[in-house]
Amino acid sequence: MGYEGHLMMVTDRVERRRRVEEAMSILRGAAHDVGGDVISGGGTGTYDLHESTDVTEVQAGSYSLMDSQYALLNLPFEQAMWILGTVISRTSNWSVINVGLKSLSMDHGNPSIPGHSVWFCSDEHITIAATDGPQLALGTPVRVTPAHIDPTIALHDEAWIVRGDTIIDRWDIDLRGW
Numbered sequence: 577m578g579y580e581g582h583l584m585m586v587t588d589r590v591e592r593r594r595r596v597e598e599a600m601s602i603l604r605g606a607a608h609d610v611g612g613d614v615i616s617g618g619g620t621g622t623y624d625l626h627e628s629t630d631v632t633e634v635q636a637g638s639y640s641l642m643d644s645q646y647a648l649l650n651l652p653f654e655q656a657m658w659i660l661g662t663v664i665s666r667t668s669n670w671s672v673i674n675v676g677l678k679s680l681s682m683d684h685g686n687p688s689i690p691g692h693s694v695w696f697c698s699d700e701h702i703t704i705a706a707t708d709g710p711q712l713a714l715g716t717p718v719r720v721t722p723a724h725i726d727p728t729i730a731l732h733d734e735a736w737i738v739r740g741d742t743i744i745d746r747w748d749i750d751l752r753g754w
Contacts, residue, residue, distance in 0.1 A: 577616040578603035579635065584621030585645065593625045600629035620646055620653075643725035645684040657735070658719035659687075659728070661702070663712045669705060671712045675720045676700040681727035688721045 580599040586592040600617055607615045607630075618626055618634035626634060638646055641657035661675035671692075676699050680687050686694040692704040702720065705711070712718065722728040729735070730751040737745040 577635075578606070579617060579619060580622055581619060584619050585649070586621075587649065592622065596622050596625045597629060600626065600631060604630050620651065621649055623651075638725050641725045641729075643684070643728070644688040644721045644723045646725075647721075655721055657725060657729070658721055660736075661718045661720055663714055663716045663718060664701075666711050666714060668711060670695060670703050671706075672701050672703050673718045673720070674700060675702055675718075679728070679731055680720065680722050681724040681731070683727065684723040687723055689718060690721075 578599065580596055583592055583595050583599065586595060596618075603615060603617055614633055615629075615631050616633040616635055617629070617631045618636060620636045620638040623634050623636040623639065639651065639653040642651075642653050642655045643657075646653070647655065659675050659679050661673035663671050664674050665672040673689075675687075676697055678699050680697070682697060686697060687702065688694065689702075689704055691706060691708050693707055695703040695705055697703075729749060732749050733752050734749055735747045736743050737747060
C-alpha cells in the first residue's frame with residue numbers, strides 16, 4: 577500500500593502524472609519484494625493517473641464530498657458537503673457568519689463562499705464581503721465550502737443529509753475524538 581499524498585495538489589497534470597509514475601515504481605518494487613495480489617495507491621488528486629502503474633486498487637476518498645482545494649484541479653466531482661452557518665451581523669461592507677476555526681480545517685487555506693471573499697476566520701466566525709451584490713441579510717443561511725474536507729469532518733459529531741434544502745437523514749460521524 578502506498579499513497580503519493582505529496583502529489584495530490586500538483587497543478588500541472590503532466591507533471592503530476594510523471595511524478596505518480598515515479599512514486600508508484602517504488603511501490604511496485606515493494607510489492608514485488610513482499611508479494612500479494614493487491615497494489616493499493618492513489619488518492620482523489622491522482623485517481624485517474626495509474627494506467628501504467630500496476631495499481632489494482634485506488635484509495636480516492638475525498639472525491640465523494642470534495643473541498644475547495646481539490647476543486648482547483650478541475651476534477652469531475654461535485655461539492656457535496658458544506659458547513660451551514662447563519663449571518664449574525666452585517667454592515668454595508670461585510671457580513672459575519674457563525675462558522676469558524678472550530679468547525680473548519682484551515683490547513684489548506686480559507687473556506688469559500690460563492691459570491692463572497694473571505695476576509696477573516698476566527699474561532700467561531702467568518703467575516704465575508706460580497707463580490708457581486710449586496711451583503712447578505714441577517715439570518716440568511718450560508719453554505720461554507722471547506723478547503724480540506726477530511727479534517728473538517730473529524731470536527732463534527734454528525735452530518736445532516738439534505739436534498740436541496742430538505743433534511744432527509746442524519747448520520748453519526750464516528751471519527752470525533754480519535
